[in-house]
Amino acid sequence: MQTLQAILMISGESPCVLELADGKLGGHVKQRNPIGSTALTGEPLTENHVIVEIPISGDDDKSSFMLAQNWLEKHRTVLLKCDARKILEFHTYLESNTGSRLLTIPNSLIRICSDLKLDVANQAIRILTEQEYADLKR
Numbered sequence: 001m002q003t004l005q006a007i008l009m010i011s012g013e014s015p016c017v018l019e020l021a022d023g024k025l026g027g028h029v030k031q032r033n034p035i036g037s038t039a040l041t042g043e044p045l046t047e048n049h050v051i052v053e054i055p056i057s058g059d060d061d062k063s064s065f066m067l068a069q070n071w072l073e074k075h076r077t078v079l080l081k082c083d084a085r086k087i088l089e090f091h092t093y094l095e096s097n098t099g100s101r102l103l104t105i106p107n108s109l110i111r112i113c114s115d116l117k118l119d120v121a122n123q124a125i126r127i128l129t130e131q132e133y134a135d136l137k138r
Contacts, residue, residue: 004061004103005091006054006068008118012084017048024078025052048084061103069109072116079116088113089121096129 008025010017056067068088072079079086092103103122113120128136 003093003101004056004064005093006056006064007089007091008052008054009049009087009089010052010082010084011047011049012082013047014083015048016082017050017084020078020082021050021052025075054088062106065106065109069106069112072109072112072118076112076116079118086116086118087121088118089123092122092124094124094126096127096132 010020054068054071056064056071072088090103090105092101094101101124105120105122110120112118
């Protein structure tokens with residue numbers, strides 16, 4: 001099971017946001033919502049949103065963070081050109097028998113995020129066993 005995932009979320013009024021999803025960034029595009037009108041109300045949307053999964057399939061946190069750092073460096077110019085809100089979110093997966101898990105993000109990665117005007121977030125996600133899931137459904 002992959003215990004760490006990195007997601008880059010970008011949102012803003014600039015068309016460059018959608019351009020980032022059109023092959024300028026390496027990674028799996030998970031969501032791409034353009035400016036337009038909503039299907040239900042017909043009201044205009046004011047922002048574009050893109051979510052890209054950064055490929056960090058390292059064996060441990062250290063190698064995963066290094067892969068994320070290398071990816072950000074590789075795409076530095078493109079990310080700096082885009083005037084939008086950018087969030088690098090780490091998803092930390094916890095197995096049911098794991099009480100807690102400390103995620104320490106290296107200073108070098110934080111510095112790069114600061115240079116690129118990226119906010120950093122972490123979300124811990126507990127993976128339930130089939131029995132725990134069944135118990136919750138009752």
